[in-house]
Amino acid sequence: MKKTAELAGDAHVIAERIHSVAIRLLRRLRKTDSASGLSGPKSSALSVLVFGGPQTLKDLATAEQVRAPTMSRLVAELEADGLATKTDDKHDRRIIRIAATAKGRALLEAGRERRLEVLARQIDALSRDERHVLQRAAAILLWLNTDG
Amino acid sequence: MKKTAELAGDAHVIAERIHSVAIRLLRRLRKTDSASGLSGPKSSALSVLVFGGPQTLKDLATAEQVRAPTMSRLVAELEADGLATKTDDKHDRRIIRIAATAKGRALLEAGRERRLEVLARQIDALSRDERHVLQRAAAILLWLNTDG
């Protein structure tokens, strides 16, 4: 029987390891980021635009779990680089629709590939079973982050 | 037969998802960090000191995958807060030994628990099988980050 006030030691240890691994993973990926000229947060936002279609600034901020001012600046920078556009909504003039440009899509493809290349190769070298574990883990964590 | 120049689509997709999930996970954890007064990078470094014993600044920087100046500042801040100490090495006077203080250990325990509390609870609510998947995934990713 598990107490509610005290979780199984398991859960804490796993949480700790997941946290630790995530920190190190991102620090490693950030390095190669710079090669593509597109930073992590920018490529992540651009990715949402490319795969999720045009978005409101607020939706984009929510999707990226970032505050509006932060996203406002990121979008401004993407726009300055010609990677995204902002267009006014006709029905609600407070709203702006943010969309990826063709250039943005192209750069994302190239940048993304390059940035994750090393990791992808490492994952490819794993056994089928290990790849499956990572795939399931990603799904579980995604779920925890959104619905949990 | 797999080409070497072109990985199985699988690997790229998994890499992408892992990356995406890691970004969101850390952004989420950072929020609760502030409650303990100990930021993510600091608690991570302190954790290395507590569980790995006294370390050289360089070793600490390497362990945390960070450059020396970055770790130098983090350690200075930990020291200012009375969470770590720096002592000179007798045999090699270029080296400093960095160790966690009792206060540092105590704060780490408390802070760490609080920071990862939500995640730990979520993990605890998963099935035994799902927890096992996360555990294995963490081990695999740790290995990729260090030895791979």
Place this chain on the structure above:
DNA sequence: GTGATATTGTTAGCTTTGCTAACTAACTAT
């Protein structure tokens, strides 16, 4: 021994990314 080279850590200064507070503009409801 001495001079060149390595290594360790620090300082200074920059960039990026996040935040909150305060504001404007526009929509909604009473």
Place this chain on the structure above:
DNA sequence: ATAGTTAGTTAGCAAAGCTAACAATATCAC
């Protein structure tokens, strides 16, 4: 009409990363 809410921006701050340049110490070649 007016009060409140929502969307986005601007300004200003802090944290955490980096490189470049430097001081101090070790080590190695000779």
